[in-house]
Amino acid sequence: MPIGAAPDTRSGISRWTTRRWLRVGVTITSVVLLLLGGAGLWALQRSGDLTDEVVEVRSPALFNAVRLEAALVNQETGVRGYGLSGEREFLLPYTQGLDEERTALRTLDGLTRESGTAQRDLAVVRERIEAWQQKVARPVADADPAAAVATAAERAADGKVLFDAVRKALDDQQEHLIAARARAGEQLDSAQTLRTWVFAAITAVIVAVAFIVFAALRRGVTDPLGGIAQAARDVSRGRFDRAVPASGPADLQQLARDVDAMRRRLVEELERSEQDRQLLDQQAADLRRSNAELEQFAYVASHDLQEPLRKISSFTQLLQRRYGDKLDERADQYIAFAVDGANRMQILINDLLAFSRVGRVDSDLSEVDLEESFKGALDSLSVALEETGARVEHDPLPTITGSPHQLGLLWQNLLSNALKFRAPDRPPHIKVTVAQEGEQWRFTVRDNGIGIAPEFREKVFIIFQRLHTRDAYPGTGIGLAMCKKAVEFHGGTIHVDPVEGDGAAISFTLPDQGPVRADEIGAPTSP
The missing domain is CATH 3.90.20 (Hemagglutinin Ectodomain; Chain B)
Structure with a gap:
């Protein structure tokens, strides 16, 4: 539990997290959309089935029933013409009608296979067609031209009764097929209307779900986050008494x-x-x-x-x-x-x-040309340089902002130490190198003297710390401590570098932008 937070005593639905709310909401929405999608698919399937029934069954069946009637009328016309004239060319409509009849009957048989009423109508039509053809059409058509007229005259009365029965059966069949197609059309209209309403309901549900999701996100996520963000902004502006509201x-x-x-x-x-x-x-x-x-x-x-x-x-x-x-x-x-x-x-x-x-009295800052400062230190040590035969080399020195007096003492103490701790068998050789590292300058004072042992590299900057007796090397032990204090006043660091061979190397840094005042960092500048 966070520091200062009250224990959570809530229970039940009030302890649901955002993830759980989203999971439940997505699940419910998915179920609703799946149910509506299933209803939509069913409506589409129903509408498609009824469309197929009207287009591929009911209308073709009615068309073939009419086609069958036309074929039978052609047969009756051909037989009657042949029976009246006795000329064979009048039988052409009859023979063509037979082909049309067979095709229409075969097609109707396939289209009405699923309907008992249509099958019964088709059976009656077949039966009456067969009766008319057997009693009238085939005997007249099969007779030779001389006997055809007599046969036709003999069976004319029966032919009229039988063909009227055929017409009656065909009319009944077509009436039933028209009624079936009308019912299928009505069912198709109803299915299309239902489909339209289902998809309208799906659209309405989707819009409602989107609105509910938006409102839920706004109340459950956006508004609470907005309250937290506003409170955080108030706190960032200094209103530390502004409590952060907990909601959502x-x-x-x-x-x-x-x-x-x-x-x-x-x-x-x-x-x-x-x-x-x-x-x-x-x-x-x-x-x-x-x-x-x-x-x-x-x-x-x-x-x-x-x-x-x-x-x-x-x-x-x-x-x-x-x-x-x-x-x-x-x-x-x-x-x-x-x-x-x-x-x-x-x-x-x-x-x-x-x-x-150092850092207290001589703290006036100005631009310092280190070339001039270094030259002043050499002038102050000119007698010692001449007596020891020392050789001094240095890279071009930059101009920085600092204390002229303290930087002069820094050069003087470093050069004086190099002269004091020289090797007895050779004249001193002092070399000062300069390198810019980012926003600071690094200076290295290298000599060929007696050097500094590794275990004393940190101790030499402690005040009154001496590595030799006063008889061997005179001094108070304050010089390098004063160098450290001057460098740190200017915001730099100083240390002894490890060297190969004889001598010692002391490196120090000075900022390119000027010194960091001790009173700016809250540290005292004097003991």
Whole structure:
């Protein structure tokens, strides 16, 4: 359960998720559409069957019944003509009518096979046709021309009665076929009307389902999501008291509760952040007070402490000059110790003052031509460079934004270290390389001196950290610590690079866009 969320006490349908609602809705809609689709297919099939019955059965049956009647009329005409004239050419309609009769009877037999009434009508027609042909038509047609007239005259009365019976059977058959076709047409009209209504119902159901789905999505998904989104926008504008409404399916309600829990957590974090900010303001005030006290201490150290120290050094040196030949060798040694200690104390105080001023006193920023800054450092070390026979090379140096004084001290300390820790058997060779890496410059100061052991590469930047005795290499151990502080004030980094062969390589970076002020990142710039 999310932090701050209330337990879910709902039950039943109110706990359905969006997925479950969609699954149930799709299932119901699919069932309804399948039922309507089945009804539509049945209506189409019914309409098609009735259309086939009218077009392929009822109408052809009626047509062939009429065709049969015409064939029999042709037969009766041919027989009567032959019986009156005795000329054989009058039998041509009779012989043609026989062929038409057989074809029509065969077709009617196939078309009326499924109808009992039509089959009975067809049997009556066959029976009466057979009776007329057997009694009248065939005897007259089979007689020779001389006997045909007499045969026809003899059977004329029976022929009329029998052919009238044939006509009556044909009329009954056609009447029944017309009625059957009319019924089939009515059924076809009804089926087409039903089909139209079924498809209209399908269309109406589809429209209704679409409307229901749209309304359900709007009420169940769109509106709840819109409420959550609006509440989230209000919170993003700073209205942290704006509660996130929980509505809709269970998963969207859970989402709303999670977002509201996040809002409450954000409110708590902001309250803590405000408390932290107040604490930070108090610490910043304490830091400003501490810096003021530090400046006061620096003033005292530079004036009040150095003044008595200068007196001690001056009077000790005066004592050494005036009474050096009157004291014993041990007294001269003690006086020398006192003079050396006072001098070293003065150097240490001056170095401490310079270290404390880095990033605090000398923090005026301007464009610095590192070529000029590097040249100034060489001028300050000109005596040491000449005495040691050192050779210095450097790549073209860029112009950056920074503190001219601190960058000058940075070059001076790095070059001074390279000269101080030189190899005893060869003159110093110092090379400065420059490379641009993205938005910063990387500088490497490489020398051919005694080098720095790997285990001391991090310790050399700690204040007062010395790797050698004062007798071997003089100094206070503040130089590289001051370099680190100056580089970090400008937003860069400094470290000792591993090298192959003799010497040491110290790399540092400076931003191309200028320094990052310590007060901008909330870190103090002085101890």
